[in-house]
Amino acid sequence: MSKESPAPRSNPFADIAPALADYTDNVLFGDVWKRTQLSPRDRSLVTVACLVSLYRINEMPFHFKRALENGMTRDELIEAITHLAFYAGWPAASTALPIARKVFAEAI
Numbered sequence: 001m002s003k004e005s006p007a008p009r010s011n012p013f014a015d016i017a018p019a020l021a022d023y024t025d026n027v028l029f030g031d032v033w034k035r036t037q038l039s040p041r042d043r044s045l046v047t048v049a050c051l052v053s054l055y056r057i058n059e060m061p062f063h064f065k066r067a068l069e070n071g072m073t074r075d076e077l078i079e080a081i082t083h084l085a086f087y088a089g090w091p092a093a094s095t096a097l098p099i100a101r102k103v104f105a106e107a108i
Contacts, residue, residue, distance in 0.1 A: 040070040048072075048080055052096045053088035060096060064103040074104055 085093035
C-alpha cells in the first residue's frame with residue numbers, strides 16, 4: 001500500500017489517535033497476543049481477570065467475546081468472575097456479570 005492510500009482501519013479510535021490504533025493493532029494484538037508462551041485462551045483468562053478486577057467495563061464486552069472465541073466456555077468465564085469476587089471484591093464481580101450476560105445473549 002502506498003502512503004497516499006492507507007489500508008482502512010477497523011480500530012474505533014484510528015481517526016483521532018492513529019499511532020495508538022497502530023500500536024493496538026500491530027503491537028498488542030499483532031505481537032503480544034501471538035507470543036507462544038501462553039495460549040490465546042490463557043491470555044484471555046489473564047486479561048478478563050485484570051479487566052474485572054480493575055472495573056474496566058468499556059473493554060469487558062470485547063474481551064469477554066474474545067475469551068469465548070479463544071476457547072473459554074461460558075461456564076469458565078462465569079467461574080472466573082465468581083472466583084474474582086473473593087480477590088477483587090463483590091462489586092467488581094457483580095459489575096462484570098451483567099456485561100457477561102449481554103455478551104452471551106449477543107452470541108446466540
